[in-house]
Amino acid sequence: MKQDAVIQGKWFGVGAGWLDMETGKPAWPERAAAAWEAHLQKRVGYDRKAFSRSGMPGRFAAINYAIWVFFPEDIVMSGHLFYIRKLRDNMTVFNYGNCRARKNPIDMPGYCGAGALTIRSKYILRKLAEVSPLFAPIWEDLKGISPDERGFYLADAPDPQWLEAIQPSEQRMFDAFRDGVGPAITGMKSVEQSAAARECLAAFERIQQSLMFADVESSFKRMVAATPEYWEFWESYATYCLDQDQTELACEVVKKAQNQYPDCLMLDRLGTFCCLRHGDWRGVVKHAVRYRELNPWDSFAAYALSAAAIELKGYSLAAQSFEECAEHKCLSGDDMINWGAALFALRRLEEALDVFRKAAARKPDCLHALNNIGMTLASMGQVDEAVACCQRVVERDPAFRLAWDTLGFAHLKAERYEQAVPALLKAVELEPNYPDAWRHLLHAYDRSGQAEKLAGAKAWVAGILPKEVARYEKEKGTEISD
DSSP states (O other): OOOOSSSTTOEEEOGGGGGGGGGTOOOOOHHHHHHIIIIIHHHHOOOHHHHHHHOSSSSOOOTTOSEEEEEEEEESOHHHHHHHTSSTTTEEEEOHHHHHTTOOGGGOOSOOOEEEEEESOHHHHHHHHHHOTTTHHHHHHHTTSOTTOOEEEEOOOOOHHHHHHHHHHHHHHHHHHTTSOGGGGTTSBOGGGOHHHHHHHHHHHHHHHHSOHHHHHHHHHHHHHHOTTBHHHHHHHHHHHHHTTOHHHHHHHHHHHHHHOTTOTHHHHHHHHHHHHHTOHHHHHHHHHHHHTTOTTOHHHHHHHHHHHHHTTOHHHHHHHHHHHHHHTOOOHHHHHHHHHHHHHTTOHHHHHHHHHHHHHHOTTOHHHHHHHHHHHHHTTOHHHHHHHHHHHHHHOTTOHHHHHHHHHHHHHTTOHHHHHHHHHHHHHHOTTOHHHHHHHHHHHHHTTOHHHHHHHHHHHHHHOHHHHHHHHHHTTSOOOO
């Protein structure tokens, strides 16, 4: 990638301020501001204030995308971009002329070149680089950035020979894939293809804001009875049902649509979302796996699979999906804890420890992260570090039962049974039906030779948690892993 004398070909991170642009509070670093004024304002037709307020014109402003790529001018490569991106959610494409004229490209007849792109995540940029020479040098320049970074990049013009090579397919690809959903709506249509359909959808969304649920439902039934083929009509109503906490009804809407249009994979993406909200974890997996046959790059599908896999105890799928989510940058603190838990369940302890430590670094007061660091260290045999970690947790919150169990487990691993017992008793005092703590306590009584207390505890646990007694018996005389 050629370098401008001052800034071209460099990465301009704008941190969290990029997300604040829509609220009018962008934190523009000096270099990014200079780049905009020197290179981009004339192309885009927006000063920084206007851009911060509105993003780019059109329905898909892409404010939440991580990476903006700006080319020197509008270039005849839109068809290629529309084709390789798989779906619009992965990458949006803008024409400088339309931006300056404040025109929505959806309503523009004819071919429009591409001047600027927004790419959802670093992960998507890497995938684009794998399928197109256009993105390979951009990826080389940006592969070292954190998935958490946001910013824009000034790219050089594409290689002329490559550009010439794609021209025979440009118009065909442009016409076939400009709506950004392509094969995902097989059997159905998009409202992008019809101004009348877009007006109908807008009117239906106004009804959702002003009328009662029964009226919205009636309006939807009339709309899809007349024109059922537009998938956005179904999406709008299902989303409305979710907003009204009618999650089961939302899932039924998707099911009804799929009965009519079984090949429309956008309905599977919608089904993934509805099942996730409803807590139908097997439904999430069914829809997400099917949708990812078309768009394996989708960050939401990866997140949904990770959440469902944790609930279903499918730890291999969970670990794989969480790793992908991390490259997309879509992991909360709770997600990090679940990712580490999946790795721990797979006995990938070093990796689990790394994830838990990252979660704790992100939020130092997260007791769950600290406790899990202690449990992982204990399982790795680093018992003194584990004890120290757990003691810090219980000092902060003496009622945090998980840490008392972990503290007892660490002493158990260190063969300090007399110290393990009181910690484990505290754990079951705080939660009388705590399975792991009772099992650990049985081991502590057994290994410390307290036969009478062991017999009493076993009798009690057999009545409330018989599976833990069976697990204790199976583990006797072996190395306890957790």
